[in-house]
Amino acid sequence: MDVVGRVSYNCDIMFRVIDIRxxxxxxxxxxYGEDFRLVADAPYEDLIIMDQTERMRVSKEFRSLEEQSYQLFRQDIDLLNQKQEYNATGGYKIPFNYFQIPGRVLHLDGDPNYLKKCISLYEKIGVPVTGIHCNEKEMPQRIGPLIDYYRPDIIVVTGHDAYSKSKGKMTDINAYRHSKHFVQTVLEARKKIPHLDQLVIFAGACQSHFESLIHAGANFASSPSRVNIHALDPVYIVAKISFTPFMERINVWDVLRNTLTGEKGLGGIETKGVLRTGMPFNSNQQE
Known part of the structure; x- marks a missing residue:
């Protein structure tokens, strides 16, 4: 599959060619964006195939950013684990003998390549996840049965999106490629589980209609400033929630600060964590 850039945009973003009409x-x-959750169209003559050297240069920059974000996230999780250990052992006065159950994630993604990258990161971090590749237009019909079957604590509804000025004002949801489908999916999910702390939802992609997604019932969404978001940003948001104890509320900035996009591309509302701690832990029963 060719990786191309748009000459009129100085090849600022690498894209995969999905279809030609x-x-x-x-x-x-x-x-489809190679690193950003952006869908776009362009005249065929405006495209140029990115040579291997340029692709490697851009890819190296993104991998470096991803690694920085991952390391910061790991520091956060290590601190959370140390705090949990301290609390569970009465300030280290009783034996280290407990187990933890992180929140289960159901991740719906309109892009199979992004889904694969996200699943790999979830597994690296240690978040229990089920990934489903699903066309954005089909998500509203599929979300209800998937919730019934998998019973997740957290849902990610993402894929590709884009705002088109020629289709309407920024406030008009019909001017967005897939925002209305994400909104409808969130509404269907909230019919199943209305409470914001019983089911945590992240929804949206590049340039998505943030306000509509929040009003529909998402805890976190993109994109407040209608900017592009990185493919892995949803993972960092829900992983933080998955590893935060259910008795603690998460400050929104604490969730956003280790993402690659930050508050211009991501936002949300105060939300409880979903991690639960139990005891005793029996190592002999481990598989």
């Missing part, structure tokens, strides 16, 4: 006798390419 004929419109008014001209070729139009449908593009």
């Amino acid at each position: 004929e419109e008014n006798g001209k070729k139009l390419a449908i593009l």
Whole structure:
């Protein structure tokens, strides 16, 4: 699959060519961002294939950012674990003998490549997850049965999105590629579990209609400033929730600060964690 850049945008973002269509006798390419959750279209003649050297350079920059974000996140999780250990052992006065159950994640993604990257990161961090590749338009119909079957603590509803100025004002949800489908999916999920702390929802992709997603019932969403978000940002948000004890509330900034996009691309409301601690831990019963 060719990786291309748009000449008119100085090749600022690398894209995969998903489809080529004929419109008014001209070729139009449908593009998915290689590192950003952005869908775009462009005249075929505006595209240039990115050479291997440039692809490696851009890829190296993104991998470096991802590694920095991961290391900061690991520090956060280590601190949370130390705090939990202190509390569970009465200030280290009783033996270290407890177990933890992180929140279970159901991740719906419109992009199979991004889903694969996200699942890999969930597993690296240690978050229990089920990943489902699903076209954004089909998500509202599929979310209800998936909630019944998997009974998740946290849901991620993401894929690709984009705002098009030619289709309407920024306040008009119909001017967005998939925001209305994400909103409808959140509404369907809230029909199943209305309480914001019994089911935590992240919804949205690049440039998504943030306000509509929050009003529909998402705890966290993109994109307040209608900017592009990184493919892995949803993972860092829900992993933080998964590893935060259910008796603690999460400050929104604590969730956003280790993402690659930050508060311009991501936002949310105060939310409880979902981690639960139990005891005793019997190592002989480990598989």
